[in-house]
Amino acid sequence: MQNESTKKGWNIQPSKSATSTTNPIRELVDSGKYKPNPNKDMIPLSIGDPCVYGNLNVVQAVNDELIKNINSGKFNGYPPSIGYPAAREAIAKFCETPTSPLTTQDVVLASGASGAIEIALCALLNPGDNILLPKPGFSLYECICKNKGFGIKYYNLLPSKSWEADIEHLSSLIDDKTKVILINNPSNPCGSVYSKEHLNQILKVAEDNYLPIISDEIYAGMTFGDAQFYPIASLTTTVPILSIGGIAKRFLVPGWRVGWICIHDRNNIFAANNIQGAITVLSQIILGPNSLVQSILPTILDKNNQVIQKFFKDTNQTLEKHSNLTVDVLSKVSGLNPITSSGTMYQMVGIDSSKFKDISDDREFAIKLLNEESVFVLPGSLFGMNNFFRIVFCAPADKLEDAYQRIKTFCENHQK
Numbered sequence: 001m002q003n004e005s006t007k008k009g010w011n012i013q014p015s016k017s018a019t020s021t022t023n024p025i026r027e028l029v030d031s032g033k034y035k036p037n038p039n040k041d042m043i044p045l046s047i048g049d050p051c052v053y054g055n056l057n058v059v060q061a062v063n064d065e066l067i068k069n070i071n072s073g074k075f076n077g078y079p080p081s082i083g084y085p086a087a088r089e090a091i092a093k094f095c096e097t098p099t100s101p102l103t104t105q106d107v108v109l110a111s112g113a114s115g116a117i118e119i120a121l122c123a124l125l126n127p128g129d130n131i132l133l134p135k136p137g138f139s140l141y142e143c144i145c146k147n148k149g150f151g152i153k154y155y156n157l158l159p160s161k162s163w164e165a166d167i168e169h170l171s172s173l174i175d176d177k178t179k180v181i182l183i184n185n186p187s188n189p190c191g192s193v194y195s196k197e198h199l200n201q202i203l204k205v206a207e208d209n210y211l212p213i214i215s216d217e218i219y220a221g222m223t224f225g226d227a228q229f230y231p232i233a234s235l236t237t238t239v240p241i242l243s244i245g246g247i248a249k250r251f252l253v254p255g256w257r258v259g260w261i262c263i264h265d266r267n268n269i270f271a272a273n274n275i276q277g278a279i280t281v282l283s284q285i286i287l288g289p290n291s292l293v294q295s296i297l298p299t300i301l302d303k304n305n306q307v308i309q310k311f312f313k314d315t316n317q318t319l320e321k322h323s324n325l326t327v328d329v330l331s332k333v334s335g336l337n338p339i340t341s342s343g344t345m346y347q348m349v350g351i352d353s354s355k356f357k358d359i360s361d362d363r364e365f366a367i368k369l370l371n372e373e374s375v376f377v378l379p380g381s382l383f384g385m386n387n388f389f390r391i392v393f394c395a396p397a398d399k400l401e402d403a404y405q406r407i408k409t410f411c412e413n414h415q416k
């Protein structure tokens with residue numbers, strides 16, 4: 001207890017951890033400049049939540065399974081912090097490939113892919129170490145690293161090469177404090193899906209420098225046309241990999257908050273240093289994700305479940321149509337250069353500010369577009385990429401068409 005003489009009144013300060021935590025999207029929205037035109041209905045194409053418009057829905061069979069398990073009364077207690085064994089086994093079977101086998105022991109559940117990413121980062125890094133992150137990239141990586149005091153070095157993704165990593169740049173950043181390379185494939189915000197050859201190039205850098213990889217594969221399987229998703233762990237027998245997944249995007253249920261880490265450690269490199277133990281201990285902080293959602297994983301992740309396979313196919317087809325529509329319309333707008341997506345639900349669009357009389361950068365573009373046309377897109381600088389903006393193309397096609405016509409009008413109104 002404090003004695004009377006040291007008490008000088010209330011002195012409650014926010015912690016350093018809190019004050020070093022930023023959410024760039026929130027900051028932007030709260031800046032006060034982001035106001036829609038009151039005479040036009042708002043079309044948000046900003047947040048990576050497929051549920052915003054109600055047109056993309058999880059298949060009924062998934063809901064039925066959840067309801068059945070609620071009514072069974074069997075899933076009301078605490079699961080083990082790393083997840084129910086049946087859920088972990090289901091994830092292992094769902095994520096493994098012939099060249100990257102998994103067992104129940106290799107899987108740890110978390111509160112969304114976000115929670116899994118936090119656990120993976122904290123298992124591998126100490127304050128003062130650094131990590132290589134993609135630029136542009138999903139802002140949560142930076143947010144967690146800043147919160148924990150992990151150093152960040154950004155490697156460039158190249159728009160001219162369908163957002164492949166600049167391998168030379170990636171290699172040049174590595175120093176003796178570098179502990180891990182993080183990749184995100186398929187990518188938010190780029191919509192890119194890496195080829196086998198490119199993943200092998202990244203693996204070579206990791207291998208040459210003895211660096212493990214955290215591979216954020218939350219958009220696994222969400223690909224269009226001929227693009228094929230390869231789990232990076234399926235292409236190596238030597239580099240230790242923590243691959244991150246979850247149900248948020250593929251099942252269109254981001255609110256359900258279940259994600260996972262798959263530990264690919266075939267030469268026992270993680271095991272030799274008890275990284276599995278570190279991940280387990282970190283999972284104990286919040287005792288794992290929701291028991292009911294875990295309980296349905298054996299049914300919904302069963303690769304022989306035809307209803308689910310059809311649902312995946314239908315969702316991808318819808319997103320692919322939306323992606324094509326986006327590129328078709330916006331590629332004809334002077335001053336805009338959309339880079340075709342091969343998967344996910346995102347589209348990056350380049351802005352050629354030399355074509356506009358009064359738009360100097362992506363922030364100004366996004367603010368004025370919202371102020372004038374009530375279409376909300378996120379500036380690329382939020383993801384580390386100036387002079388681009390990101391579209392989420394989950395809205396119904398007619399809404400997207402309306403939004404793209406407004407973007408066209410907006411660009412015409414601001415042409416030089």
Ligand SMILES: Cc1ncc(COP(=O)(O)O)c(C=O)c1O
Pocket residue numbers: 048111112113114115138184187188216218246247248254257258259
């Ligand atoms: C690349 C990436 N990783 C992880 C996440 C977080 O997923 P979850 O909702 O499962 O936490 C997102 C969500 O937008 C994402 O885009």
